Amino acid sequence: MANSNLDASSSSSSSSLATNPPVGVSPYNHTPYYCEENVYLLCKKLRENGIAKSDGSDLFAVFISNEKKQIPLWNQKASHRADGVVIWDYHVICVQKRKEKSLPHLVWDLDSTLPFPSPLATYVAETIRPSFQLFSEFNRVFRIVHAPIFQKYFASDRRHMKDSEGNWNSPPPSYEVIVAEDGTVHNLNEYMEMSSLDTVKSIGDDTVDTLLTQKLGVLVGESQLEELFSRIS
Incomplete structure (x- = not known):
């Protein structure tokens, strides 16, 4: 995961978690620029x-990217701007679906300056x-993967974080690489590849079934x- 600057500005509204006070990020593994592994361990x-x-x-x-690998997200810790905007090539967050209608679904983003969650x-x-x-090249696409499936099949040997000479673009986590249950050692590229042309046309029961399987x-x-999250039972 890498970032670049975006020449944009916007005001940010404040919010609170009245029924869900922030739990803090300190108990959770966080290695900068390894968001996919952070979310894997977070789940x-x-x-x-x-x-x-x-x-x-x-x-x-939830993987966020697009064809150009340029997605602007605000309120990110890696930003050097007051509005917290960063252009990531991709980003990964965790969303927790809650059945109680009185409780909101939650986003867990270890790279965000917003309350956690x-x-x-x-x-x-x-x-x-x-x-x-936004210009069309900055439109975001979201690949949503059910966590039990993600934790079974996802794998990364971190090859995407090395330059052409084999040097690390950013220091890797100290723990061992993530290997899928079937022995696959790297498939991050499969999750990152996405196009707005491939998004579902409408959200229906078949969409939810695909998501869960x-x-x-x-x-x-x-x-x-x-x-989509409102349609998941």
Whole structure:
């Protein structure tokens, strides 16, 4: 995961987690620029500490990218701007689906300056900012993968973080690389490849079924993100 600067500005609204006070990021593994591994371990930790269901069925890994590998996100710790905007080549967050209608779905983003976790609606409004006018090459696409499937099939040997001479672009985590249950050592590229042309046309029961059963989940546009989570029972 790499970033670049974006010449843009926008105001940021404040919000609170009245029923969900921030839990803090300190208990969770976080290695800068290795967001996919951070989310993999985050899902495992949320299951172990009882914040999520023990089988992880209420958790989803969400990859954000596009054809150009240029996606602006606001309120990011890596930014040097007051509005926290960064252009990532891709980013990965965790969304927790909650059945109680009185409770918001939650976004767990270890790279965000927003409360941890934040309600999905707040995260969309303040980090994705769909109302902010962007050039088409900056439109975001979302690959949503059910956490139990993600933790079974995902693998990374971190090759994407090395330059042409084999040097690290950013220091790697100290723990061992993630290997899939079937022995696959690297498939991050499969999760990162996404195009707006491949997003679902509408959210239906078949979309939810695909999400809950397929290795690479489903692709949706930013206007469909909240709708999809509202359709998951």
